[in-house]
Amino acid sequence: MNIGDAAKATGLSSKTIRYYESIDLIAADRQENGYRTYTDAHVHKLRFVQRARGLGFSIDDCRALLSLYQDKHRASAEVKNIAQKHLEEIEGKIAELQDLQQTLSHLVEHCAGDHRPDCPIMDGLSGELHEASAKVAKLH
Amino acid sequence: MNIGDAAKATGLSSKTIRYYESIDLIAADRQENGYRTYTDAHVHKLRFVQRARGLGFSIDDCRALLSLYQDKHRASAEVKNIAQKHLEEIEGKIAELQDLQQTLSHLVEHCAGDHRPDCPIMDGLSGELHEASAKVAKLH
DNA sequence: ATAAGGCTTCCAGTAACTGGAGGGTCAAGA
DNA sequence: TCTTGACCCTCCAGTTACTGGAAGCCTTAT
Numbered sequence A, B: 001m002n003i004g005d006a007a008k009a010t011g012l013s014s015k016t017i018r019y020y021e022s023i024d025l026i027a028a029d030r031q032e033n034g035y036r037t038y039t040d041a042h043v044h045k046l047r048f049v050q051r052a053r054g055l056g057f058s059i060d061d062c063r064a065l066l067s068l069y070q071d072k073h074r075a076s077a078e079v080k081n082i083a084q085k086h087l088e089e090i091e092g093k094i095a096e097l098q099d100l101q102q103t104l105s106h107l108v109e110h111c112a113g114d115h116r117p118d119c120p121i122m123d124g125l126s127g128e129l130h131e132a133s134a135k136v137a138k139l140h
Numbered sequence C: 001a002t003a004a005g006g007c008t009t010c011c012a013g014t015a016a017c018t019g020g021a022g023g024g025t026c027a028a029g030a
Numbered sequence D: 001t002c003t004t005g006a007c008c009c010t011c012c013a014g015t016t017a018c019t020g021g022a023a024g025c026c027t028t029a030t
Helices: A003-010 A014-022 A040-054 A059-069 A076-109 A120-139 B003-010 B014-022 B040-054 B059-069 B076-109 B120-139
Strands: none
Touching: A003 A014, A003 A040, A014 A040, A040 A059, A040 B120, A059 A076, A059 B120, A076 A120, A076 B076, A076 B120, A120 B040, A120 B059, A120 B076, B003 B014, B003 B040, B014 B040, B040 B059, B059 B076, B076 B120
């Protein structure tokens, strides 16, 4: 199977597959003409990484997960540990974004959005943001 | 005021302030010895950008906001438009992350995390993820 | 005189690709 | 047989918003 077929089979782009090889994540065999060749085993690994990336795991996490994937004697605790950390990062990011969302939506709601220059968003950005946030915080 | 003092006054690092100058975001005056000089007006602009960045606005958004900040005849609609778009992006990201969080926490909860190799997380990554997601979706 | 600190510029690296240039390879149709 | 189009190859640059570090000047205090 050439790289284009592997790409179709995995949902990754050829570029991305070459990139993964360049960072020693997933190696491919080569034909005489220099073309990369992919077996079913290669495709399974690529799909594995594609799914892990889709869940937001970093390439480094993928590297670790891939090595556990191929380790018959792995402890599920190692896998869980990686996933748990990633989950906590995601939860942290959600909390951060929700904070921003609170502050921003408050500002946006109070902006007339017309031809006049007066603007609570600008007021917030030019120095009254903490006060605004404090007000929002009080409401909850 | 030298760059170090401007840094302390704004909460930005000297490096970052120099970077903002290098991308033509906020220019500084120069002394005879080549040192940058900052006035109160400079510091206000720097703080403005620092707050906007803190709310997650991109540098390009900051550029636009800064120009509106200095425009006495701006229409608040322009500001609101930028903020609204940004807010929508944030809400989109929150939704994405919550999706990941659902799927991941489901997988993590069902992993024993012991010495044995059996692992629902690995199962998910190696091909049963969609089924797992579907199950999670059904629960809600 | 020298040492400590602050200032300067410039280069490289970060994460994970993506786009594009320039150029081989292969199979099918005229 | 030639050519066309669809592949494939490598290498370089660009993306975001900085951050770290090297090499070297300026200033102030001891």
